[in-house]
Amino acid sequence: MFKMHIVDWSNRQAYQDQLERYFRVRHEIYVSGRQWRQIERPIPLEIDAFDTNDAIYLLGIEDDGTIAGGSRLVPTLKPHLLSEVFPMLVDGEPPRGADIYEWTRFFISPSLRRSGSPSRAAGVVLCGLQEASLSLGIGQLSVVCEAFWPARLEQLGWSVTRLGQVLNHPDGRILALLIQVSEEALASTRLAYGLDDASVIA
Template identity: 45%
Template sequence: MLHVHAVDASNSFAYRKHLDSYFCLRHEVYVNERGWHELRRLDGREIDAFDTSDAIHLLGIQPGRGVVAGSRLVPTLRPHLMSEVFPQLAHDRVPRRHDIFEWTRIFVARDLREPGRPCQAAGVIYCGILEFCIQRYIRSLTIVCEAYWFERLASIGWNPRQLGPSLQRDGMTIIGLMVDMSPAALVATQDFYRMTEPVLWAEGMITRPA
């Protein structure tokens, strides 16, 4: 069973190998597959200015294999992508509160994607994000994303709201969103992906890091 492991400054030492795999997979997805060549690094790890000690990395770990999916949260009271690079997406009024985090860098290993149908591994990451945010009293997430994400997130119950105008960049339409992190959103997402069990790894679960 794929579970989501929340890794921050307090437990990153125990996940050193998993974090290395996570950054390598990010490089594979965003640089080699998506062609974001400005992110290319000689060490093959996609690490940017917001991968600081404030970041929370949500690792999708499959027993016997390791990291196969992931995502990142950054507190909006600290520098983050929308505040530092894309404030115009929120009319230069970027939401910043202790209970609002920014969500970026979601990915799933290529062989786990399911073209033409909802990707179950992505669903695990979505549910893990919701479970984590609800546990930590994080009420909302802001997102810098391509425009198609609005309908995708609406379909799984995240109630997206666009914060400002769109932006054309590198052939993409970029928007800024805010989404709900609520028990209702979790139930809607679980129903969409037909999940009945928690996915956020916790002490006492049978599954351990691979």
């Protein structure tokens, strides 16, 4: 099974090829697959306003360099999706803090998805998210997501707070959450996906 790699500004040069593949997979999933036309560009790379020098990428990389899955973390003290695009999803002000990051662009490569059953690849990416957040000193994650996600995360043992009401959006029913990062959530996610206690971070 693949490992998750933490990529930030300090080591981005070493991951240039993998990052380009990652942006191509994002285009395949979000533009070609989900038809998110507002982020379509002339080239088949899905890059938005929050892919900045401050972004942290969690890349699931197979031994042959294939991108198996990914996520992005953006510091909430900087402009991010919830603060700039979807503040209406929050009752009050979007949460901000040095230890609060926004989680976006979670995906599993289409070839690794399993219809009707949990994908072990999804477990690796979700465990990687919790594990990387713990190692980076991130205590909470905000996220804009589809309305089915809170129940799914709670089933995994994650502590989730709904920040506002569900919004009917052209891309589906969405809402904002605040997620607690914890060793307990990491352990319960490993158990749910049948993963051992070994680190999923490279």
